[in-house]
Amino acid sequence: MALSMRLAIALLSTAVASCANIVAVNHTAARLVAASDSWNDVLAEYRKSCEREMRTTSAINDCTRQSIASDQLTKTNAVLASYFIALRDASDEKNLTIQPGLDDLVTSFKEIPGVPADQVEAVSGLFGLLTHLATQAMREEIIKDLIVGGTDDARTLISALEKLTGPLDTQLTTEEDKLTGLFGTKINSVHDDGTNPMALCQGNVATTLSGTGYLLSLEYCRQAQVISQRKDALAKYRSSLREADSALSELKSSKDTLSNKALAQHLYAIGASLQSNVEAVRKAYN
Amino acid sequence: MGTFESLASVAELCKDCAKITLDHLLSLGPKPMDATKGLLWDQQATRLQNQLDSLTALVSKLTAEAVIEGLKNYQPQLDHIGTLTKEARVEIQHMAQVSASLTKFSKVLDLGLAILSAAASPSLAAISAAVAASDTLVHP
Numbered sequence: 001m002a003l004s005m006r007l008a009i010a011l012l013s014t015a016v017a018s019c020a021n022i023v024a025v026n027h028t029a030a031r032l033v034a035a036s037d038s039w040n041d042v043l044a045e046y047r048k049s050c051e052r053e054m055r056t057t058s059a060i061n062d063c064t065r066q067s068i069a070s071d072q073l074t075k076t077n078a079v080l081a082s083y084f085i086a087l088r089d090a091s092d093e094k095n096l097t098i099q100p101g102l103d104d105l106v107t108s109f110k111e112i113p114g115v116p117a118d119q120v121e122a123v124s125g126l127f128g129l130l131t132h133l134a135t136q137a138m139r140e141e142i143i144k145d146l147i148v149g150g151t152d153d154a155r156t157l158i159s160a161l162e163k164l165t166g167p168l169d170t171q172l173t174t175e176e177d178k179l180t181g182l183f184g185t186k187i188n189s190v191h192d193d194g195t196n197p198m199a200l201c202q203g204n205v206a207t208t209l210s211g212t213g214y215l216l217s218l219e220y221c222r223q224a225q226v227i228s229q230r231k232d233a234l235a236k237y238r239s240s241l242r243e244a245d246s247a248l249s250e251l252k253s254s255k256d257t258l259s260n261k262a263l264a265q266h267l268y269a270i271g272a273s274l275q276s277n278v279e280a281v282r283k284a285y286n
Numbered sequence: 287m288g289t290f291e292s293l294a295s296v297a298e299l300c301k302d303c304a305k306i307t308l309d310h311l312l313s314l315g316p317k318p319m320d321a322t323k324g325l326l327w328d329q330q331a332t333r334l335q336n337q338l339d340s341l342t343a344l345v346s347k348l349t350a351e352a353v354i355e356g357l358k359n360y361q362p363q364l365d366h367i368g369t370l371t372k373e374a375r376v377e378i379q380h381m382a383q384v385s386a387s388l389t390k391f392s393k394v395l396d397l398g399l400a401i402l403s404a405a406a407s408p409s410l411a412a413i414s415a416a417v418a419a420s421d422t423l424v425h426p
Contacts, residue, residue: 046349046350046353049346050346050350053342053343053346057339057342057343058339059336059339059340059342059343060342060343060346063346065347065350065351065354066346066347066349066350068350068354069349069350069351069353069354072353072354072357073353073357076357076360076364079364079367079368079371080367082367082368082371083367083370083371085371086371086374086375086378087374089378090374090377090378090381135381135384135385138377138381138384139381141377142374142377142378142381145370145373145374145377146370146371146374149370150366150367150370150371153363153366153367153370154367156360156363157360157363157364157367160356160357160359160360160363163290163356164290164352164353164356164357166294167293167294167297167348167349167352167353168349170294170297170298170301170345170349171297171345171346171349173301174300174301174304174341174342174345174346175342177301177304177305177308177338177342178304178308178338178339178342180308180312181307181308181311181312181334181335181338182335184311184312185311185312185314185331185335188312188314188315188316188317188331189317189328189331190317191316191317191319192316193315193316194312194316195312195313195315195316196312197312
């Protein structure tokens, strides 16, 4: 076997292992980008909850401060998103591959009469591989810089997005209580039993009420359902934040071993769980 | 305790008060059919409803202020990540340029081989192929 071919095979083995894990990094980064996008719906809830409440009470005149809170959280998330996007783009093979160009040249060169086809393949293929490895090394360096320089701060910001949405639990629970009080009183005021409005949303209990009571209960159950979905989305959002934190932790601990096969396996597992939580958050808002 | 924690704690306290108010409100039960008792019911329900609305509005304001105050603590991380991402963008662009340069170099290599081949066995076809290879280099 020609020396060039032996060298190509040796280099290819290294390239394939490293490629597979940079693909895993890319896959995970893409999932982080999608997760970050889904978080915006939850972060907007301070404003949205206020707007919902404003429609049912005169005690709230405007939602300016709530809008500022949501906007600032969304901007924080945007900074995180740009970091995830950079990580994704640095690990995206499609952005930098030169193989299609080389393939065309190999094809046209083979057509030159008198040139041995196997030598064309060996030279172009070997050069393509060397070029790929050179850009691969640069790519790994950029990815490592992003991981070493950014994961700690990214994890701190993810922690912030979890901590600062803690009061959202308080907000949604209070909104739910206010809604229950409003409709419970209205049902009671038409001489129906509205002492436990939540129970009216189960089975056919509401059909025992008067016409007005029944309609009130339907509207209450519809609005209560929205708040319940937002609370569920908040729980999924927190799960996805923890998954994102796990992914970043995994990347940081493996930064010197990007060619480690186990890294790819861990990242794919975390990515799958992250996607599941992200889909649940999206579903709550669609 | 930081400002965020203080505001969040007060909001939590208001939430608990709102829950107690809600329980009192619902425990009034259905409005009595009797006119006098019904009037009393209305007064109590209105007072408790207003109290609940005020507490809810307060919670909404407190949680928003807690977030706005809390975010101030994370400006250093936001600045650092922003700078790091910008630097990475420059490096990614540089990498793309290096990749393009290497591609061009590979074309030079193929052109060299094409010329050698044409020199080894000169023919119209071989020379045309060498010209085509040089054209690919000049016009990628």
